[in-house]
Amino acid sequence: MAIAKAERLMNLALCLLGTRRPLSKRELRDSIEAYVEAFGPGNGATGSDDSFNRMFERDKDDLRELGLVIETVENLDGEVGYLARRDSNRLPPITLDAEEAAALGLAAKVWQQARLAGAASGALQKLRAAGLPEDVDPYGSHGALEPRIPVHEAAFEPLMLACRDRRPVAFDYRKATAAHPEQRHVEPWALECWRGHWYLAGWDRDRGAERVFRLSRITGKVRSRGGRYTAPVPDVVTVRETVASWAGEFADRSARIRLRAGAGYPLRAKATSVRELGDGWDELEIPYGHGLDAWLVEFGPDVVVLEPAELRADVVDRLRAVAKG
Numbered sequence: 001m002a003i004a005k006a007e008r009l010m011n012l013a014l015c016l017l018g019t020r021r022p023l024s025k026r027e028l029r030d031s032i033e034a035y036v037e038a039f040g041p042g043n044g045a046t047g048s049d050d051s052f053n054r055m056f057e058r059d060k061d062d063l064r065e066l067g068l069v070i071e072t073v074e075n076l077d078g079e080v081g082y083l084a085r086r087d088s089n090r091l092p093p094i095t096l097d098a099e100e101a102a103a104l105g106l107a108a109k110v111w112q113q114a115r116l117a118g119a120a121s122g123a124l125q126k127l128r129a130a131g132l133p134e135d136v137d138p139y140g141s142h143g144a145l146e147p148r149i150p151v152h153e154a155a156f157e158p159l160m161l162a163c164r165d166r167r168p169v170a171f172d173y174r175k176a177t178a179a180h181p182e183q184r185h186v187e188p189w190a191l192e193c194w195r196g197h198w199y200l201a202g203w204d205r206d207r208g209a210e211r212v213f214r215l216s217r218i219t220g221k222v223r224s225r226g227g228r229y230t231a232p233v234p235d236v237v238t239v240r241e242t243v244a245s246w247a248g249e250f251a252d253r254s255a256r257i258r259l260r261a262g263a264g265y266p267l268r269a270k271a272t273s274v275r276e277l278g279d280g281w282d283e284l285e286i287p288y289g290h291g292l293d294a295w296l297v298e299f300g301p302d303v304v305v306l307e308p309a310e311l312r313a314d315v316v317d318r319l320r321a322v323a324k325g
Contacts, residue, residue: 008034012059013068017089022073022081025056061161153215156191158222159200163188166233168205168225171218179324181219186211187229192243201239203231212243214294245290255288256306263302293318 011032015023029035029052038055039048060082064070069088073081155171162169169188174181187203197214204211210231234242259267261280268274271284283306286292293314296303305312 004034008032009059009062009066013063013084016063016068016070016082016084017086019083022071022075022083024079024081025053028056028082064161064165153198153218155200155215155218155222156198158224159188159215160191162222162224163190163200166229168227168229169222170225171222172220173213174217174219175321179321181217184211184213185225186213187231187233189233190239190243191215192240194243199243201243203229205230210242253288253308254285255292255308255311257284257286257296258282258304258306259284259299260302264299267296267299267303297322 011034012028015028015031023031029039030041035052035056039052060070067089068084070082070084071088073083075081159169161167167188168185170183170185172181173184185205186200187205188200189202190200192199192201197216200213200215202211202213203209254272257267258277258281261276261282267284267286271286273285275283277283288308288311293311296305296311296315297318303315305315
């Protein structure tokens with residue numbers, strides 16, 4: 001079965017690379033022997049169109065995971081076609097010194113998830129074929145500390161693929177101040193990690209504005225939606241600034257909190273002043289920006305907001321929402 005699938009993927013890749021114009025699903029179905037044998041010709045009379053479509057979408061995603069750049073093109077009649085341009089799938093000559101190769105190897109070891117680790121390994125294999133020095137081991141040890149970016153949310157992988165493919169999605173999202181989730185329709189731009197949490201930045205179709213979503217608050221499955229993006233996608237730097245601002249990176253004022261002694265070390269690292277109150281509590285002054293209320297809630301009973309009043313009210317609202325379940 002593995003050999004049959006590998007052969008089918010290879011034939012699909014050759015078809016997409018060998019064509020000068022986009023090929024429709026029907027044309028690809030009629031051109032690849034494995035599809036014809038399994039489903040018959042694409043004349044719509046066999047009743048197996050749904051099975052073929054599912055297999056084709058899986059094959060296309062597998063090829064993209066292997067690094068093939070597949071373009072989706074819609075003609076004037078509205079028919080969708082696919083092709084893989086050779087210039088988009090060819091690496092130029094690459095020359096890397098030992099330090100550059102070591103940096104790439106270190107980056108490849110960042111991801112803990114098996115699927116991302118495989119993609120990183122495949123990328124390094126391509127670089128080796130394109131000129132990575134043979135005497136350099138990109139996986140070699142480069143220090144006592146090794147970077148890791150943990151990803152525990154099930155929504156990460158489908159959203160990562162949706163960002164890559166520019167594919168709208170829908171998911172159920174529970175705000176910190178809400179007791180129940182609500183459905184959101186989003187054009188995903190990018191995923192960013194901030195303070196150990198993953199965030200999705202994108203265009204919220206329901207609200208007609210850019211929004212940032214914390215992945216840990218996405219419930220259920222991420223569902224793909226058809227159609228094109230309706231809003232322009234900003235550059236990567238702008239997206240990162242949006243996530244940082246939304247998650248509370250930029251502060252324009254200060255807040256005073258009480259913090260239990262021996263707790264909340266991330267808050268202590270951000271504090272501009274710390275004063276011992278006694279009885280196991282300290283008073284801290286910390287930068288106050290958008291998202292601070294959500295961060296403070298994570299420390300539960302170890303934190304009491306003193307001022308400003310609106311921050312205290314926001315934290316209380318979030319705690320009540322959590323208590324309601």
